[in-house]
Amino acid sequence: MRARNLAVVLQAVHRDGPLTRAGLAELTGLTKTTVSSLVGALLEAGAVSESGAVRDGERGRPGVAVALSGHRVAALGLEVNIDYLAACVVDLTRSVRLRRTRPADNRGSDPAEVLQRLRDLVKEVTAEAEGAGLRIIGAALAVPGTVEGDLLRNAPHLGWRDVRVADLLDLPCAVDNEANLAALGELWFGSGAADFLYVSGEIGVGAGLVVDGTVFRGTYGLAGELGHVVVTPDGPACRCGGRGCLEVYAGQDALLGELDSVATLVTALAEGDRRALDACGRAGDALGVALTSAVHLLDPGRIVLGGIFAPLFPWLESSVRGALAARLRQMRGTPPALAVSANGADAAVLGAAGLIIQRIVADPADVLGL
Amino acid sequence: MRARNLAVVLQAVHRDGPLTRAGLAELTGLTKTTVSSLVGALLEAGAVSESGAVRDGERGRPGVAVALSGHRVAALGLEVNIDYLAACVVDLTRSVRLRRTRPADNRGSDPAEVLQRLRDLVKEVTAEAEGAGLRIIGAALAVPGTVEGDLLRNAPHLGWRDVRVADLLDLPCAVDNEANLAALGELWFGSGAADFLYVSGEIGVGAGLVVDGTVFRGTYGLAGELGHVVVTPDGPACRCGGRGCLEVYAGQDALLGELDSVATLVTALAEGDRRALDACGRAGDALGVALTSAVHLLDPGRIVLGGIFAPLFPWLESSVRGALAARLRQMRGTPPALAVSANGADAAVLGAAGLIIQRIVADPADVLGL
Structure with missing residues (x-):
């Protein structure tokens, strides 16, 4: 009581x-x-x-x-992604107190080695937070793959399968898919909308559906794998074993081609580079098709494009809007509104920290030991 | 209290x-x-x-x-579909007491005329139920289209848009999409599983996702429109305004071609008729692709094929299973189990009646006026 x-x-x-x-x-x-x-x-x-x-x-x-109080109780958000590690500290008022990102190449990596580097980052960030008088109450980790309970089932780009990441991390830590956590990041640190499909554009493409402030997870927690929605049944082979998945057209690798970063791609697009524009056109068309299927199945309130889709939005917008309008108009009147997330690459790590803050507010006696 | x-x-x-x-x-x-x-x-x-x-x-x-008691309190399930009207009476023990189906051609029909015929059917069925000592406590109606609240927004095959069907029916009546109600029919009158995607194969193709015994409806109640998941972005035009939707490959019209009924199609398939086998092959391939996208987005516990997909299952099974296995194996280990519904064409009308029974059990004081 x-x-x-x-x-x-x-x-x-x-x-x-x-x-x-x-x-x-x-x-x-x-x-x-x-x-x-x-x-x-x-x-x-x-x-x-x-x-x-x-x-x-x-x-x-x-x-x-x-x-x-924003002065004492805090939560640690962590992320292992394909090309970086990240950590952030959020206080109880949901102010972001610290963010750290470490570029890395985690493709085909050894989980123990990557998580050792994450532990170093945790130590550093925790020490800094404690120096500011904050007490880290809990941590959550975002991973670019499917998660069932505490088990990272498959992160195809990392090359990790069936890894108990929290066990290798040496601190109690919730684990969830990066798109789900980025969706929560959008919910708590974004526009304030409570019904949306957050689309996470990274090397992998994922999505998190929020209905009335709650993430829809499906039966086993594996819902929202937008990146593997089929765009062209006999299209190019995808890392997942399928063919013609959204990711082969709109994942970061397909968009960058020979270019080395999203910033370079944006410059090329701004300069009217034909190959860059073509890649963005193909990605936008594929995104429009996959989002049409997603709207029919998931019925989101709006669509929020995050990750690399945010800086690329000016070059994706017309094809995505065109596809949604043409394919959805008759069934739904107006298609869902399309917007861009303001959270950038931090979305998932913010959502991870926010998850712990939510747990504290939901049950302070248990989490704070009162 | x-x-x-x-x-x-x-x-x-x-x-x-x-x-x-x-x-x-x-x-x-x-x-x-x-x-x-x-x-x-x-x-x-x-x-x-x-x-x-x-x-x-x-x-x-x-x-x-x-x-x-199965002797007094009962619920009325109703259905307006494209080629029939149906009614059933279910008692409080969920025993089906009456079923009536009236073949009809409701394509491009006038809602008032069709609902007048449904009212006649309601009168007939109600009288018969009362003759058996049953008291009909409430009714629910399944319609082949998208429903928001009480409003039938769009039933493309009927040609109905923005119709308040309950107002034309002259009795208090809940209204829902036929695939959602058929999913509830599967939940309450089917195998007893509580986590599945029910796939409704009719002239239109729809789906209802049940997670832990509850239908997932999305933000506006429009989720589960499997029939308009895109299979081939530049495929044939669909009634919905899109192109290459599942329905243009696996809807009843595409499957039947020149044939006049599902029974005739089954006979042709059993006799090895080439055109019938080709149509089923195309439908099975398209169903495999659309279900792959649906599994990635919705994460169902299992897949239950209903409506016309049940009698056609022997000719659909290998292409559907093949597509799911090839495309999902790596991300999910084993793909969701694939089964056939035993409810046949009655699934939606049973689910409609079951919905009212569920309301009685949830709040007998309110529904029974105690």
């Missing part, structure tokens, strides 16, 4: 704070004595702090307000 | 009955007096009945057992 009430109070502060103790009692239906005791525990744990006086309703006296 | 407790008692009887009043009290944590009063109300409403004596736990005396 106390655990439940701690959650009720912290959630009220999270949603409607700053609030006085009297305001919290009114909002939650708990007695003032109970609220005071719960607020005391949350203050002690560093989850809330007391801020300046606020007026307490129309007729009340000014009181001391309780707000979420 | 009484409404809540009526639901608790009816659900316990539904799940674990027959049960004595003492057994119900033990199971629900309610007092025996409360249970007796609630059972009294449910008996009065005809939702439960008293059956023979059962032993009441190890040491108890034999008591009178309370079970769901």
